[in-house]
Amino acid sequence: MKQFACGDVVPGCRKTFTAPSEEEILGSVGRHALDDHGLAEVPPELVEQVRGRILTLA
Numbered sequence: 192m193k194q195f196a197c198g199d200v201v202p203g204c205r206k207t208f209t210a211p212s213e214e215e216i217l218g219s220v221g222r223h224a225l226d227d228h229g230l231a232e233v234p235p236e237l238v239e240q241v242r243g244r245i246l247t248l249a
């Protein structure tokens with residue numbers, strides 16, 4: 192499983208994501224960015240930050 196905490200990239204956000212794959216995490220993060228952060232599009236550098244902070248759970 193993969194896990195990502197939005198607060199690692201957006202200070203103060205408490206949303207966390209868990210999914211079987213990195214791609215699914217990124218998909219969920221994209222929707223969350225739009226719904227909760229008003230970001231219609233996630234810039235590539237932010238995607239890279241997210242990727243760099245995705246944890247792999249046993």
Ligand SMILES: [Zn+2]
Pocket residue numbers: 197198201204205206223227228
């Ligand atoms: Zn967030």
